Amino acid sequence: MIKFEHVGMRYGVGPEVLSDINFILEPGSFHFLTGPSGAGKTSLMNLMFLGRKPTRGLISMFDQNINDLERAKLARIRRRIGVVFQEFRLLPHLSAFDNVALPLRILGRPEREIRNNVNELLEWVGLGDYMKSLPLTLSGGQQQRVAIARAVIGRPKLLLADEPTGNLDDEIGLRLMNLFDQLNRMGTTIVIATHSQHLMDKFEHPRMVLGDGTLKINAPKNWIQKKIKGVF
Numbered sequence: 539m540i541k542f543e544h545v546g547m548r549y550g551v552g553p554e555v556l557s558d559i560n561f562i563l564e565p566g567s568f569h570f571l572t573g574p575s576g577a578g579k580t581s582l583m584n585l586m587f588l589g590r591k592p593t594r595g596l597i598s599m600f601d602q603n604i605n606d607l608e609r610a611k612l613a614r615i616r617r618r619i620g621v622v623f624q625e626f627r628l629l630p631h632l633s634a635f636d637n638v639a640l641p642l643r644i645l646g647r648p649e650r651e652i653r654n655n656v657n658e659l660l661e662w663v664g665l666g667d668y669m670k671s672l673p674l675t676l677s678g679g680q681q682q683r684v685a686i687a688r689a690v691i692g693r694p695k696l697l698l699a700d701e702p703t704g705n706l707d708d709e710i711g712l713r714l715m716n717l718f719d720q721l722n723r724m725g726t727t728i729v730i731a732t733h734s735q736h737l738m739d740k741f742e743h744p745r746m747v748l749g750d751g752t753l754k755i756n757a758p759k760n761w762i763q764k765k766i767k768g769v770f
C-alpha cells in the first residue's frame with residue numbers, strides 16, 4: 539500500500555525534518571503514528587497524502603512510484619485517500635452537510651444516495667442537528683467530527699487522520715475509534731497520528747514512532763504473539 543525508502547524532507551532551506559524514513563504498510567493494516575510534538579508526524583502525513591514531495595528518497599503508493607507521476611495521476615491516487623487534517627481544513631462557505639457531501643459529489647454519485655449517506659453519517663457522529671451549520675458556527679470538536687465524516691464518507695482505501703481525537707471528549711472519541719475500526723474491517727488501511735498515550739493504550743495497534751527524523755515500528759507484545767501464531 540505504502541512504501542518509503544530512505545525518504546528525507548525539509549521545508550525550504552531549513553534543516554531536514556525527516557531524514558531517513560523507511561517503512562512498508564500492508565493493505566488493511568492499522569497503525570498509530572506517534573512521537574513528541576515537532577517530531578514530524580504532520581510532515582509525514584503530508585508526504586503520505588501526496589501534499590508535499592520528499593526532498594530525497596522513494597515513495598510508492600498503491601504500487602506506483604509517486605516521484606515521477608504526472609499531476610492527473612497523483613490526483614487520481616489522492617482520491618483514494620481520506621484525510622483528517624490537524625486543522626480540519628473545512629470549506630468555510632459550505633454547510634456541514636455540503637462539506638461532507640463534497641467527496642461523493644466529486645465522485646459523481648447520485649444526489650439521493652449522497653443525501654442518505656451524509657444524513658446517516660452526520661447523525662451517527664452526533665451532528666444531526668447541525669447539518670446546515672457553517673463550520674465557523676461549530677465548536678472545535680464538532681468541526682473535527684465534520685472533518686472525520688468528510689474523510690470517511692467515500693470509503694477511502696487509505697485513511698490518514700492527524701490527531702483526530704484531540705478535541706473530542708471520551709465518549710465521542712471512542713465512537714470515532716469504533717468508526718475507524720469498522721472501516722478497517724472493510725479493508726481500509728489506516729494511519730492515525732496521535733500523541734495520546736491514553737488512546738494508544740486503549741487500542742492495540744502497532745505504533746510507528748518518529749524521533750530524530752527517523753521511524754521505528756513497534757507492535758504491542760501480545761499483538762506480535764498473535765501475528766506470529768497466525769504466520770507459523
Ligand SMILES: Nc1ncnc2c1ncn2[C@@H]1O[C@H](COP(=O)(O)OP(=O)(O)O)[C@@H](O)[C@H]1O
Nearest residue numbers: 549552555573574575576577578579580581582
Ligand atoms: N510549513 C512548514 N514550514 C517550515 N517548517 C515547518 C512547517 N511545518 C512544520 N515545520 C517544522 O517541521 C518540524 C516537524 O513539524 P510537524 O511535522 O508539524 O511535527 P508534529 O506533527 O510531530 O508535531 C517542526 O520543527 C516544525 O517547526
Ligand SMILES: [Mg+2]
Nearest residue numbers: 579580624700
Ligand atoms: Mg502535528
